[in-house]
Amino acid sequence: MKSTPQYWLMKSEPDEFGIDDLKSVGKEAWSGVRNYQARNFMRDEMKVGDEVLFYHSSTKPPGVAGVAVVASKPYADPTQFDSKSPYFDPKSKEDDPRWILVDLKFKKKFKNYIPLSKLKECSELEDMTILQKGNRLSITPVTKKEFDFICELGS
Secondary structure: OOOOOOEEEEEEOHHHHOHHHHHHHOEEEOOOOOOHHHHHHHHHHOOOOOEEEEEEOOOOOOEEEEEEEEOOOOEEOHHHHOOOOOOOOOOOEOOEOOOEEOEEEEEEEEEEEEEHHHHHHOHHHOOOHHHOOOOOOOEEEEOHHHHHHHHHHHO
16 A cells, blocks of 8 residues: 655755755765654655755745655664764664655756745644744645645745
């Protein structure tokens, strides 16, 4: 039985890895996540084929730049074992990895970049996790209705 696709918003800093970078490489491991709730979303809930709103954070203005697709099952983030990596975790063990990732595949860049300020203006998105006060998670679930609405704004 095929599971129902889920929808996500995943944040990335565009000066580190933006939608254009994902378009250029086609597929990329989503490494470096060091938040347990975000890790649990990747490990326990994301499935191959789930669609992702690609969000540019730590930029002016932050906003949604396009769509990606989950392209792998979850697996151990190799950066946790690399002592030269800023994401190295000395407490993580190869036989019991603490940090998990999925691969993302480029789907499309939006014709219209959707700034956070525009998202906040839309009553259709008032319950969206990223718009809730104090939310700083790098990965959040999105409803199909929210996903479709944002894709419409972007086209």
